[in-house]
Amino acid sequence: MKTSYFRTAILLTVIIFSASCKKYLEEVPNNALPTTSSITDASTARAAIIGAYDRLQGYYASSYPTLGTITTDNVIFNGTLSEYLQLDQNAIPTDNVITVSAYQGIYRTINSANSVIAYVPAVTDPLLTAAEKNKIVGEAYFIRALSYFDLARGWGGVQLQLKPTSDLSVLTGIKRSTLDQTYDQVLADLIQAEQLLPEDATTRNRAQKSAARALRARLHLYRKQWAEAENYATQVISNTKYSLVKPYKSFFTAPFQTAESVLELAYSVNDRNSYWNLWYPSSSGGQFTLKPSDALIAKLNNPAVGGSRNSLIAGSGATVYGVLYNTTATSTDPSYLIRIAELYLIRAEARAQQNKLADAVADLNAIRARADVTATTATTQPAIIQAIEDENGIEFAFEAHRWFDLVRTERAGVVLGITNRNFWLFPIPYSDVQSDPDVTQNPGY
DSSP, X not given: OOHHHHTTOOSOOOOOOOTTTGGGGTTSOGGGSOHHXXXXXXXXXXXXXXXXXXXXXXXXXXXXXXXXXXXXXXXXXOSSOHHHHHHHTTOOOTTXXXXXXXXXXXXXXXXXXXXXXXXXGGOOOTTSOHHHHHHHHHHHHHHHHHHHHHHHHHHSSOBOOOSOOSSGGGGTTOOBOOHHHHHHHHHHHHHHHHHHSOOOSSOOSSOOHHHHHHHHHHHHHHTTOHHHHHHHHHHHHTOTTOOOOSSGGGGGSSSOOOTTEEEXXXXXXXXXXXXXXXXXXXXXXXXXXXXXXXXXXXXXXXXXXXXXXXXXXXXXXXXXXXXXXXXXXXXXXXXXXXXXXXXHHHHHHHHHHTTOHHHHHHHHHHHHHHTTOOOOOOOSHHHHHHHHHHHHHHHTTTSTTHHHHHHHTTOHHHHHOOOOGGGGSOOOOHHHHHHOTTOOOOTTO
């Protein structure tokens, strides 16, 4: 794992207990447990995968979705902290607090998943059935796949650490992989995850087969593997467990985990997601650091473009703000990792790229109809692909999509004016480059 901050965490830090899990190992602090002796029975195996989810929650509760939003034309800086201004202006130093937090948080998540993958298969507790063991390990493979995917689309090819960090020797000699090699690892982990995970009819806040298939559809889209992207998106769309919910705001209004969600991370009053604080004005107790741009506000308020998606914003005048995250009293908003709407737009784009234009338009119009917007008038392949891009920008206005979509389609220069492609990737944290000779900085930083 990453030398710069794991030197002080050689011993296992994977088991992050919620209140319901602390009873298992109360006599010994979890951060003092050697990795090889910490996952030994059913209770510690269960606690370990909860710890991996906790790490995932950590970087999806603020830093990573901020990287996917404030860097684009949909969201602007409205605060006082320089780390957000740097992202807004796409002038990011190597010690930017948010990119460092996201990058290192992702590697912490990977380390937690690595521990589960390495040690849970060897547990021989009769209380841990083979089915549950497969589920736990499958979840860990999914979490590692998502983590490396998020690293790859943000920083390019990265160091692939596939063993838990129980000894400093595993940190040495790992060079950065290429982007293709990193995506190959994501695919390998998703194949493992899909084989091991159950097809759960109700779960939406933990990984199951459909979540692995959905992430695989996204991966194939990023790799321009159109037929595979269409295939895996179709598998998820065809699952009757998922559907586009109406009205649009239903999916982000409590109670959560609607039929819209393929996977969302759940929080509670004891495990809070306070991301709303960056979006709400001071009159509502927030910092108002992240603000919808005037252009986005105009689109959302245009019935022919935003439709019912104007429910994403509230307020008036200079105090229009985003309300995707809105549980100000309890801070229990989910992190929306994969919605079924994304699968429709993935399939639409994949079909358009294969010149299946009528089918592509049908998928695009399904998203527009749910938002009470009239059918698209696009008929040619370029126009349909542009319409899908535009729809993505509205549908996921405050989710971590638009920056990464514009980079993967090589449109960040035209749309955002960032013509230097070096800055389509975030910088590797300065501390990691300085402490590890095997870490090379991205060009331009």
